[in-house]
Amino acid sequence: MSDILLYPITVKRKEEQWFYHSSQFPEIKGSSSDLESLYLTAKEQLEKHLYQLLLNRKRDVPVSWKKEHEKVVIIAISAREILQKYGSTPVKKMVSIPSWLSYQAEKEGLSLSKVLQEALKDKLKRTEE
Structure with a gap:
């Protein structure tokens, strides 16, 4: 087919x-x-x-x-x-961020994956459908 x-x-x-x-x-x-x-x-x-x-x-x-x-x-x-x-299948990507930013994010309990997804959607002006 x-x-x-x-x-x-x-x-x-x-x-x-x-x-x-x-x-x-x-x-x-x-x-x-x-x-x-x-x-x-x-x-x-x-x-x-x-x-x-x-x-x-x-x-x-x-x-x-x-x-x-x-x-x-x-x-x-x-x-x-x-x-x-x-599709919504997760795709693994490697990202590099400064150590101080990683420390602050962890301290605040932020999920790097979730924040990155939200930022990319905002940047692309898209929402999940």
Whole structure:
């Protein structure tokens, strides 16, 4: 079974705005003023949706790709990348900090792992989903 999944997303332009939707997954829809951000947003929505399906060991096959008066954009998704990107499996990383900082953190009862995770999420402006 291939790791790459191809899903069609239907794209339609109305005035200055692009709209997209998935015939297969009605919850995947949205709009954007440009095709690049539309593609990236649709891809992320599809990845998150497929992540839940993959966790439940489901894999939907793409539906019909032909639409009249609309463009079909193909979004390639790697099942392996989805599981790595959205998975919560801990990954060990080595970090170096000054000894005085380590001492103060231990004295305050701070968990280096938890503080690092919170700082990275803050820096990346992301929250757990």
